[in-house]
Amino acid sequence: MTASTRGALAVTVGVVDAGSDPSAAARPLDPQRLGDHVDRLYRAALALCGGHRHDAEDLVQETYARVLARPRFLRHDEDLAYLLRVLRNTFYNRVRSDRRRPAPVELDAERDAMPRATDPRHPEAALEVAELLTAIAALPDDQRDAIVAIDVAGLSYREAARALQTKEATITTRLHRGRARLADTLSATRVPTKSR
Numbered sequence: 093m094t095a096s097t098r099g100a101l102a103v104t105v106g107v108v109d110a111g112s113d114p115s116a117a118a119r120p121l122d123p124q125r126l127g128d129h130v131d132r133l134y135r136a137a138l139a140l141c142g143g144h145r146h147d148a149e150d151l152v153q154e155t156y157a158r159v160l161a162r163p164r165f166l167r168h169d170e171d172l173a174y175l176l177r178v179l180r181n182t183f184y185n186r187v188r189s190d191r192r193r194p195a196p197v198e199l200d201a202e203r204d205a206m207p208r209a210t211d212p213r214h215p216e217a218a219l220e221v222a223e224l225l226t227a228i229a230a231l232p233d234d235q236r237d238a239i240v241a242i243d244v245a246g247l248s249y250r251e252a253a254r255a256l257q258t259k260e261a262t263i264t265t266r267l268h269r270g271r272a273r274l275a276d277t278l279s280a281t282r283v284p285t286k287s288r
Contacts, residue, residue: 118165121174126156129172133179136245140183140236143225151186155179173255176245180237180256227277235270238263243271 133155137148155178166174228239241252242263253260 118167121159121164121166121171123160125171126159126175129175132172132245133175136176136179136240137183139225139228139240139244140180141225142229143222151179151183154186155182158182169254170251172245173247173251176241176247177255177257180240223278223281224274227274227281230277231270231273235266235273238266239270239274242267 130152133152134148137151137155138145141147141151155175159175159178164174169177228236228244231239237256238252241247241255242249247255249260249263253263256263
């Protein structure tokens with residue numbers, strides 16, 4: 093990796109340059125506490141990846157690999173907000189690189205869908221979660237990011253605004269529009285029950 097690539101990556105994932113703003117005190121990101129956020133990051137990755145568990149696990153692993161590759165210093169972010177921003181940037185980098193590759197051919201779509209539909213523990217719940225994650229992944233990027241940050245990862249509006257580098261009012265608008273679109277999408281997929 094060249095120095096210019098590393099510099100671009102540092103800007104992409106939000107690494108703070110120690111000399112950029114002398115008025116803000118930078119604190120090191122504690123690698124020992126990063127494990128506290130795995131579950132929330134996994135839920136966010138699952139939503140970004142449309143419910144595909146392997147892709148979500150790979151995304152979280154790649155996010156942690158990037159963060160732990162060298163010391164990180166944060167000025168204004170909480171650990172989870174920073175990690176969510178790195179996760180999101182990693183996801184978008186993956187999407188951009190996947191667009192350049194030819195699409196893989198599915199061998200047997202029915203077989204791949206069977207484990208979700210036939211899970212013996214909670215088949216209906218698994219199906220509903222799969223539908224929800226697929227619907228979240230299909231949202232426009234800005235709405236999906238707001239839903240993932242607040243409803244999936246559990247960030248506050250302020251933390252989500254910092255992580256997504258926008259205003260709280262913008263987050264509120266995107267969240268409202270995203271939730272409305274999700275409700276419309278999910279209600280359209282439901283089969284109405286017949287009354288007797």
